[in-house]
Amino acid sequence: MSNLFLRACRGERVERVPVWFMRQAGRSLPRYRELRKTYGVLELTQTPALAAEVSIEPIERLGVDAAILFADIMLLPMAMGVDVQIVEGVGPVIAKPGPELQPFDPSRVAFLAETIKILRSKLAVPVIGFSGAPFTLASYLIEGKPSRTWLTTKKFMLERPAEWDLLMQKLSDGVIEYLKLQIAAGAQAVQLFDSWVGCLSPVQYRAQVLPHVQKIFKALGPTVPRLHFGTHTAGMLEDFANVECEVIGVDWRISLAEARKRIGNKTLQGNLDPTLLLGPWEALTQTVDHMLAEIDSKQKYIFNLGHGMLPEANDAVVKKLVDYVHTK
């Protein structure tokens, strides 16, 4: 059963719905919380033995069908010369916001290859590598900190289109090398997180972002399943899915049935609202039943949240949910 996730990615019929959760590592789990008393997030990602422990914790406690590398999307800009801090209760903060980048230096993320090797030696379930997508990364570089409007980024795209294009090219080249490094080390699937791209209009997405994402997926090739995830993408889903990849991740603002129709032949991943894990069990199971009834859940489907696990989620409830989906 250990390759259930990979088989679903490739479109094969499976006997049980594969389950994993975005941000399943390092949120509310006890061992992670304990480690965080001593280490910063980035320090944990840079220490292979500890990062591997954090990735393994949800496999053992929750029984999910895939592990995600414990890393962060900001490690790539850091390996391109950007000074990043992860500030408690805020998120990534950039010392000097702007589009300046150096070429990707793989020696600055060599620890990721070590972590992946440890994970492969210890786990029966597949290991997912990941990167932020160029738009989402650029939004942090330009805003300098998390934003809810992405005004500075969107103004930059309108006022300095040539510089934007150059920034997208540099980031895309970095993403390709960064993901290839993870695949070479043993990552069995890779997910591109374009978490904030849904703030753009479909027309602007198509003109100023999509060609770069298409280039990334093409350059990776089909050696391992490629997953493309974004939130607020319902208005641009055909474009979002118009890349060479095997899996499309969607959030809960679209029904699985509609997403299924619009992403073509690809595997669908999602899309439980993470908030449902904080509510009554009956509301959760009703929603899950409804989701699974909307699609053929045993083919081209991977159960996941529509965005990351909330830190408030209770791991006993999450475990019960994994078991519940596995009985379906």
Ligand code: CP3
């Ligand atoms: O999925 C996992 O469990 C593996 C590890 C992982 C982290 N970041 C570790 C982390 C993953 C997949 C990410 C991806 C990531 N990082 C994204 C894309 C996914 C998404 O949620 O949309 C983004 C936008 C970031 C940037 C980032 N890093 C933010 C906004 C924050 C602060 C708020 C938060 O908790 O999400 C971080 C810090 C960070 N990265 C933490 C973890 C576990 C929080 C650490 C803590 O406070 O203990």
